[in-house]
Amino acid sequence: MLLELHVDKGMKILIVDDFSTMRRIIKNLLRDLGFTNTMEADDGTSALPMLKSGSFDFLVTDWNMPNMEGIELLRTVRSDPALKDLPVLMVTAEAKRDQIVEAAQAGVNGYIVKPFTAETLKEKIDKIFERLES
Amino acid sequence: MENDANGMNSQLDLARQLVEHLEAGDDESADLVLRQLRAPYERELFDELGKLTRELHEALNSFRGDSRLVELTQDEIPDAKERLNYVVSMTEQATHRTLNAIDEGLPIAESLNQRAQILTESWTRFRGRKLSVEEFRELAQELDSFFLTTGEETERLRSLMSEVMMAQDFQDLTGQIIRRVIRLVQELEENLVGLIRLSSARMEPDGKSRQVAGKDAGSGEGRAVGPVVPNTQDAASEVVSGQDDVDALLSSLGF
Numbered sequence: 001m002l003l004e005l006h007v008d009k010g011m012k013i014l015i016v017d018d019f020s021t022m023r024r025i026i027k028n029l030l031r032d033l034g035f036t037n038t039m040e041a042d043d044g045t046s047a048l049p050m051l052k053s054g055s056f057d058f059l060v061t062d063w064n065m066p067n068m069e070g071i072e073l074l075r076t077v078r079s080d081p082a083l084k085d086l087p088v089l090m091v092t093a094e095a096k097r098d099q100i101v102e103a104a105q106a107g108v109n110g111y112i113v114k115p116f117t118a119e120t121l122k123e124k125i126d127k128i129f130e131r132l133e134s
Numbered sequence: 135m136e137n138d139a140n141g142m143n144s145q146l147d148l149a150r151q152l153v154e155h156l157e158a159g160d161d162e163s164a165d166l167v168l169r170q171l172r173a174p175y176e177r178e179l180f181d182e183l184g185k186l187t188r189e190l191h192e193a194l195n196s197f198r199g200d201s202r203l204v205e206l207t208q209d210e211i212p213d214a215k216e217r218l219n220y221v222v223s224m225t226e227q228a229t230h231r232t233l234n235a236i237d238e239g240l241p242i243a244e245s246l247n248q249r250a251q252i253l254t255e256s257w258t259r260f261r262g263r264k265l266s267v268e269e270f271r272e273l274a275q276e277l278d279s280f281f282l283t284t285g286e287e288t289e290r291l292r293s294l295m296s297e298v299m300m301a302q303d304f305q306d307l308t309g310q311i312i313r314r315v316i317r318l319v320q321e322l323e324e325n326l327v328g329l330i331r332l333s334s335a336r337m338e339p340d341g342k343s344r345q346v347a348g349k350d351a352g353s354g355e356g357r358a359v360g361p362v363v364p365n366t367q368d369a370a371s372e373v374v375s376g377q378d379d380v381d382a383l384l385s386s387l388g389f
Contacts, residue, residue: 120377
C-alpha cells in the first residue's frame with residue numbers, strides 16, 4: 001500500500017506492441033491499476049517520434065515487432081539525450097537467457113515474459129518506480 | 135590469323151568443290167564435302183554443350199553443399215508442424231479458459247438478476263403499502279442476504295471478466311508463432327525457385343535467390359523469434375521457464 005504512493009497514477013505511458021489485442025490487454029491492466037494516461041504504438045518506428053515529442057514517463061514495449069524491434073527501440077531511447085532516463089519495461093515472449101542478458105545490458109528496467117499475469121505487471125511496475133525513487 | 139585465313143581458304147575451296155560435285159551430279163562426293171564443311175561448327179557446338187554441362191554440374195554441387203533446403207527439410211519443416219500443433223492446443227486452451235469463466239459467470243449474473251427482480255417486486259409492494267408485517271420481515275431478511283452476497287458475487291464476476299481478458303493473450307502468442315511459420319514457408323519457396331532455376335539451365339551463376347533466402351535464415355544472435363514451442367529446436371537453446379526464472383537471472387545481474 002505504501003509503495004503505491006510513490007507511483008504517479010497520472011503518468012503518461014506508451015504501450016508498444018505490434019498486436020493490437022496485446023496492446024488492449026496491457027492498456028486494460030494498466031487501467032485496472034489506476035493508470036489511465038496511456039497511448040499506443042505498433043512498433044519501434046512509430047513509437048520513436050511519439051516518444052520524442054510526447055513527454056512520456058514510462059515505456060512498455062514488446063521485443064518481436066516488424067521494422068524496429070523492441071531491443072532496438074530500447075537502445076535508441078538510451079542513446080538519446082532527451083530520452084535516456086525513461087523507464088522501460090519489456091513485455092515479450094522472447095525467453096532466451098542471452099536475450100534477457102542483452103536487454104539488461106541495453107538498460108532495460110524490467111523484463112516480463114509472456115504469458116504473464118496482472119499481478120506480475122503490478123509487481124514489476126512497483127519495483128521499477130521503487131528503485132527509481134531510492 | 136593465319137589459321138583463320140587458311141580456314142577461310144579451305145572452306146572456300148570446299149565450297150567450290152561442293153558446287154562442282156553438285157553440278158556434275160556426283161551426290162556422294164557432294165555429301166562428303168558437305169560433312170567436311172560442317173565439321174568446325176559441330177566441334178564448337180559440342181564444346182559449348184560440354185561447358186554448359188560442367189557449369190550445371192558445379193552449380194548443382196554447390197547448391198547441394200550449402201543449401202538451406204537440407205536444413206529446412208530436416209529440422210524446420212518438422213518443427214513447423216510442431217509449431218502449428220502448438221498453436222492449435224494454445225487456441226484450444228484459451229477457448230476453454232474463456233468458456234470456463236463464462237460457465238461460472240453466467241449463473242452468477244442470472245441469479246443476481248433474478249433476486250433483484252424478486253426484490254424489486256416486493257419493494258414496489260412495500261412502497262404501495264401492500265406488504266404485511268410478516269412479508270416485510272421476509273423482505274428485510276432477503277435484502278440483508280442480498281447486500282451480503284452482491285459485493286462478493288460482483289467481485290467474482292469482475293475477476294472472471296479479467297480472466298476472459300487475459301485468455302485473449304493467445305492471439306499475440308500464436309500470431310507470433312504463425313508468422314514465424316509463414317517466414318519459413320517463404321524461405322522454402324525461394325529455395326525451391328532457386329532449385330528450379332538451376333535445373334532449367336537458365337540459372338544465374340551466383341544463385342541470387344539463395345543468397346537472399348540465406349540472409350534472413352535461422353535465428354541469429356539477438357533476433358526475436360517469438361514464443362518458445364516445446365518439442366522443437368527452440369528447446370535446444372537456453373531458455374527461461376517462466377517469470378521466476380527471468381527474475382532469478384536478472385537478480386544475478388544485479389537487478
